[in-house]
Amino acid sequence: MIAPESNPTSSAAGARQAQMLKVRVLRQDGPGQEPYWQLFDVPREPDMNVISVLQRIAAISETVDGKKVAPVAWDCGCLEEVCGSCTMVINGKVRQSCTALVDKLVEDQPDEIVLEPMRKFPVIRDLLVDRGRLFHALERVKGWVPVDGYYDMGPGERQSRQQQEQNYPLSQCMSCGCCLDACPQYLKIELEQEDGESDEAFAARQAAAYDKGFIGAHAISQAMLFNNHPVGKTLADQRNEELSSAGGIQVCGNAQNCVAVCPKEIPLTRSIARAGRSTTLYQLKKFFER
Amino acid sequence: MSAHRVVVVGGGLAGLSATMKLAELGVAVDLISLTPVKRSHSVCAQGGINACNDQTRQLGDNEWKHFDDTVYGGDFLNHQPPVKEMAYWAPKVIDLMDRLGVPFNRTGEGFIDRRRFGGTLYKRTAFAGATTGQQLLYALDEQVRRRESEGLVRKFEFWDFLAPIQDDSGRCRGVVAQDMSSMEIRAFPADAVIVASGGCGLVYGRSTMSVFCNGSAASRCFQAGADYANGEFIQVHPTAIPGSDKLRLMSESARGEGGRVWVPRKPQDARAPKDIPDSDRFYFLEEHFPEYGNLVPRDIATREIFDVCVNEGLSVEPDRMCVYLDLTHIERRELDRKLGGILEIYEKFQGVDPRDVPMKIFPAVHYSMGGLWADYARSADGGLEPGAPQNQMTRIPGLYAMGECDYHYHGANRLGANSLLSCIFTGLFASPSLISYAQSAGGSYRDVPASLLESAVKAQQTRHDELLKGTGDENPYLIHQELGDVMTRSATVVRRNDQLQSAIETVDELHQRAKRVHLSDSGSWTNQNVIFAKALQDMFPLAKCILKGALQRDECRGAHFKPDFTKPSLTAEDPAERRRQAEQWCDAFEENNRKYLKTTVAKWDASSDQPQLSYEDVDTSLIPPRPRLYGLVGAEVIEEVWSERAARRQSEASDTQPSTSSSSDAKV
Numbered sequence: 035m036i037a038p039e040s041n042p043t044s045s046a047a048g049a050r051q052a053q054m055l056k057v058r059v060l061r062q063d064g065p066g067q068e069p070y071w072q073l074f075d076v077p078r079e080p081d082m083n084v085i086s087v088l089q090r091i092a093a094i095s096e097t098v099d100g101k102k103v104a105p106v107a108w109d110c111g112c113l114e115e116v117c118g119s120c121t122m123v124i125n126g127k128v129r130q131s132c133t134a135l136v137d138k139l140v141e142d143q144p145d146e147i148v149l150e151p152m153r154k155f156p157v158i159r160d161l162l163v164d165r166g167r168l169f170h171a172l173e174r175v176k177g178w179v180p181v182d183g184y185y186d187m188g189p190g191e192r193q194s195r196q197q198q199e200q201n202y203p204l205s206q207c208m209s210c211g212c213c214l215d216a217c218p219q220y221l222k223i224e225l226e227q228e229d230g231e232s233d234e235a236f237a238a239r240q241a242a243a244y245d246k247g248f249i250g251a252h253a254i255s256q257a258m259l260f261n262n263h264p265v266g267k268t269l270a271d272q273r274n275e276e277l278s279s280a281g282g283i284q285v286c287g288n289a290q291n292c293v294a295v296c297p298k299e300i301p302l303t304r305s306i307a308r309a310g311r312s313t314t315l316y317q318l319k320k321f322f323e324r
Numbered sequence: 325m326s327a328h329r330v331v332v333v334g335g336g337l338a339g340l341s342a343t344m345k346l347a348e349l350g351v352a353v354d355l356i357s358l359t360p361v362k363r364s365h366s367v368c369a370q371g372g373i374n375a376c377n378d379q380t381r382q383l384g385d386n387e388w389k390h391f392d393d394t395v396y397g398g399d400f401l402n403h404q405p406p407v408k409e410m411a412y413w414a415p416k417v418i419d420l421m422d423r424l425g426v427p428f429n430r431t432g433e434g435f436i437d438r439r440r441f442g443g444t445l446y447k448r449t450a451f452a453g454a455t456t457g458q459q460l461l462y463a464l465d466e467q468v469r470r471r472e473s474e475g476l477v478r479k480f481e482f483w484d485f486l487a488p489i490q491d492d493s494g495r496c497r498g499v500v501a502q503d504m505s506s507m508e509i510r511a512f513p514a515d516a517v518i519v520a521s522g523g524c525g526l527v528y529g530r531s532t533m534s535v536f537c538n539g540s541a542a543s544r545c546f547q548a549g550a551d552y553a554n555g556e557f558i559q560v561h562p563t564a565i566p567g568s569d570k571l572r573l574m575s576e577s578a579r580g581e582g583g584r585v586w587v588p589r590k591p592q593d594a595r596a597p598k599d600i601p602d603s604d605r606f607y608f609l610e611e612h613f614p615e616y617g618n619l620v621p622r623d624i625a626t627r628e629i630f631d632v633c634v635n636e637g638l639s640v641e642p643d644r645m646c647v648y649l650d651l652t653h654i655e656r657r658e659l660d661r662k663l664g665g666i667l668e669i670y671e672k673f674q675g676v677d678p679r680d681v682p683m684k685i686f687p688a689v690h691y692s693m694g695g696l697w698a699d700y701a702r703s704a705d706g707g708l709e710p711g712a713p714q715n716q717m718t719r720i721p722g723l724y725a726m727g728e729c730d731y732h733y734h735g736a737n738r739l740g741a742n743s744l745l746s747c748i749f750t751g752l753f754a755s756p757s758l759i760s761y762a763q764s765a766g767g768s769y770r771d772v773p774a775s776l777l778e779s780a781v782k783a784q785q786t787r788h789d790e791l792l793k794g795t796g797d798e799n800p801y802l803i804h805q806e807l808g809d810v811m812t813r814s815a816t817v818v819r820r821n822d823q824l825q826s827a828i829e830t831v832d833e834l835h836q837r838a839k840r841v842h843l844s845d846s847g848s849w850t851n852q853n854v855i856f857a858k859a860l861q862d863m864f865p866l867a868k869c870i871l872k873g874a875l876q877r878d879e880c881r882g883a884h885f886k887p888d889f890t891k892p893s894l895t896a897e898d899p900a901e902r903r904r905q906a907e908q909w910c911d912a913f914e915e916n917n918r919k920y921l922k923t924t925v926a927k928w929d930a931s932s933d934q935p936q937l938s939y940e941d942v943d944t945s946l947i948p949p950r951p952r953l954y955g956l957v958g959a960e961v962i963e964e965v966w967s968e969r970a971a972r973r974q975s976e977a978s979d980t981q982p983s984t985s986s987s988s989d990a991k992v
């Protein structure tokens with residue numbers, strides 16, 4: 035939703051200018067509606083990424099056959115792969131569109147670029163999806179340090195460099211959802227607001243449905259992050275309880291698709307293995323303490 | 325039910341720290357943001373956050389020096405009491421963020437590691453890899469999620485703030501916002517409102533900022549009667565990676581960790597960079613500024629890079645301006661540990677490994693020092709009065725500004741790693757002020773008259789409907805592109821009055837055209853087109869503040885540089901003559917300060933569609949302004965003359981005025 039930028043008019047750009055890029059987009063006008071394909075022609079420029087392609091489409095809003103259409107809706111933010119906004123399925127692979135460089139895409143698949151919304155989240159419109167469930171999972175695992183408050187109480191506990199180096203990679207999860215989209219166990223949950231249902235009632239119904247669904251690799255990894263923090267770990271039992279309940283770690287079939295697509299290269303399978311051990315220990319403890 | 329309800333617009337560092345603190349104090353918060361708050365622009369900050377610390381203290385550092393570096397770096401345009409308070413809070417802010425779980429880099433012994441940033445001689449900057457902003461933001465996001473699960477915070481994400489709601493007395497009683505999916509426009513009544521909406525980089529088309537940084541929220545407050553201050557002070561970061569959709573920042577930490585900036589001495593030397601021997605390399609920052617080297621303040625580094633490319637013709641590439649930023653002399657492991665995140669960005673977008681090959685960089689628009697004018701209460705010791713209702717309050721009673729969208733902390737130029745600090749500090753420090761305000765102002769969010777809410781919604785609905793019906797023929801995306809081009813050409817590194825004058829005319833025309841946009845989507849579901857069109861229209865008031873402020877300021881100060889008004893270096897060889905020149909130089913400096921050491925304050929005049937500027941004194945009562953002399957020939961003599969004058973003034977002052985009370989607030 036931001037403006038396209040001027041073409042650098044160097045001679046190299048001029049030569050390539052004539053070249054058109056075919057971009058096929060899976061569109062959908064709203065939740066629950068039928069998706070349909072549209073094809074766009076976009077003049078090729080140097081250093082393009084999928085974001086700049088979508089910016090050009092927004093500015094032209096015309097398909098290959100000259101039909102005027104509404105601009106494609108999509109989400110983006112930082113444009114440098116750190117905010118997690120711009121996830122979509124590009125040429126069949128879920129990834130961030132800001133780092134999807136056109137030169138590279140064309141190298142691998144010269145005829146066209148195919149853009150689809152993520153498959154595991156309800157479509158709001160076109161390439162825009164509702165990832166509320168992803169954030170809800172962070173609440174399920176109590177992904178925070180339960181400090182007393184925000185007054186000045188001096189520094190936190192001293193931490194070794196080794197511990198920092200263990201936690202920092204996990205803490206880089208940008209909630210993009212790639213790992214969820216690729217996971218065979220993560221199934222789409224899509225509810226529709228009923229006539230006369232208030233926003234609050236709908237949100238509550240949604241939360242209840244999400245609570246039963248698979249929590250996802252990203253949240254399992256966050257649970258491990260906070261369990262490895264000196265104060266965060268005081269909630270470890272509650273996190274283990276959540277991971278042991280319906281939609282918890284037992285759903286994971288260890289397909290390892292998640293780790294393969296994570297743009298931040300977060301060691302998700304390591305987190306999942308740790309979570310497996312930790313919930314088993316927790317169950318044993320619970321058994322003996324009965 | 326909580327006694328008070330506050331609306332917070334924006335969930336970057338400032339908005340989240342405010343929300344978290346308010347929730348701790350038992351206040352209910354409605355948090356409104358264009359994007360899930362975890363994706364706010366603060367996530368992009370790379371380098372770090374400043375605070376003096378145990379290690380620097382033993383080298384002679386203290387809070388006062390951090391304060392001094394900040395106002396000196398800001399060319400004394402910062403209001404000193406808020407900056408002082410911030411510097412004294414800084415170590416506490418780091419401690420708190422440490423407790424919240426931010427994985428700051430550690431020393432071998434487990435202490436928080438520090439690096440050096442520009443504009444200081446001390447290693448004050450704490451960092452978490454090369455994604456410090458992300459890590460700080462996440463820690464706050466987590467606390468806010470915790471408060472949300474307890475029920476005190478309600479989030480409205482993918483909502484666009486449209487306007488403050490004001491009653492007949494002018495007091496802010498809530499906001500109007502729009503759901504970006506359903507397009508529903510709704511009123512949010514509140515006891516008080518915080519706007520923490522970040523910077524306005526999109527006014528320049530491309531910048532280092534996120535696409536959310538369109539300035540719309542600040543502009544909407546400005547148009548509703550809040551003043552906008554120091555708009556002309558826009559920081560251009562010296563080192564960014566040019567790109568067609570965005571200019572991606574290469575953090576100052578690259579230089580903090582030893583990165584060296586250079587160009588080949590021979591213009592466009594065709595050799596590969598590593599084949600160019602040291603003797604054929606021009607390390608221009610190190611040569612010109614032996615003390616600070618590659619870590620001179622940003623405004624200076626930016627102009628030097630600009631100058632070496634534009635005026636000396638030494639750009640590395642012939643058809644695109646850039647210089648080398650070189651890290652290849654540093655060990656790979658070390659680079660990965662400390663700068664991994666930003667080096668990956670370079671690699672991802674340029675396809676070249678900066679650990680092997682020097683990066684190519686050029687300056688880019690990066691930060692807005694100016695913003696919504698906001699008040700404060702000065703305490704007896706020259707800091708801020710905790711809990712005073714006016715801290716961070718805009719000209720609209722009950723409407724507060726915090727974070728990059730306020731104006732008083734960074735003066736004419738922000739020091740690296742000071743912004744994350746000012747954002748978190750204001751959120752923590754000033755939130756209690758809203759409670760005092762709500763208590764003293766009386767009334768409650770529960771009894772805002774329904775008619776007031778309805779008419780506020782109606783006004784926005786009308787604007788929305790008219791845009792959808794619009795019969796014009798202008799394309800908003802192309803207008804934005806033109807706006808970005810003219811702003812970038814006329815109001816960045818080097819400013820000239822003739823160019824500014826003609827830019828003002830162009831921007832006026834563009835503004836008129838932006839009112840006649842044609843939308844290619846007239847639907848009522850997730851219409852990004854109409855949201856963009858509104859944001860675009862609201863960029864113009866800010867663009868006009870920037871241009872007009874720059875035009876009227878005939879001097880050089882911090883990021884605002886006009887070559888026609890530079891102060892000369894000393895030319896005389898003869899010591900007596902040189903001394904005389906230095907005296908003259910100091911006279912001119914004092915004269916200039918009398919005229920221009922002022923905050924530019926803009927009021928929006930809707931009838932003419934123009935900002936009206938006036939000037940206000942800056943509170944410089946704690947540290948008297950002194951010349952910034954980085955790299956000037958004759959600096960030593962000027963400094964000598966200046967210190968003599970300062971000493972003289974001080975002894976005069978203590979003769980006549982035993983209590984150093986200048987506390988009769990310099991602000992009017």
Ligand SMILES: Cc1cc2nc3c(=O)[nH]c(=O)nc-3n(C[C@H](O)[C@H](O)[C@H](O)COP(=O)(O)OP(=O)(O)OC[C@H]3O[C@@H](n4cnc5c(N)ncnc54)[C@H](O)[C@@H]3O)c2cc1C
Binds near residue numbers: 335356367370
């Ligand atoms: C690339 C980069 C690197 C940086 N690195 C550093 C660094 O190392 N150290 C440092 O100190 N500073 C750094 N800065 C500066 C610093 O990141 C920012 O100044 C700071 O993060 C701003 O925080 P904020 O809370 O004011 O606003 P933001 O983080 O920009 O958040 C603004 C919020 O307002 C919301 N919003 C905006 N408009 C509306 C609207 N109309 N309706 C509803 N919501 C709205 C957004 O959704 C968002 O939630 C960097 C800046 C950039 C660009």
Ligand code: SF4
Binds near residue numbers: 251287306
């Ligand atoms: S390892 Fe588990 S979480 Fe990851 S993709 Fe497979 S099933 Fe999903």
Ligand code: SF4
Binds near residue numbers: 210213214302
């Ligand atoms: S774990 Fe990786 S893929 Fe999953 S949400 Fe986080 S960053 Fe994205």
Ligand code: FES
Binds near residue numbers: 111115120133
């Ligand atoms: S836009 Fe932020 S990750 Fe792509």
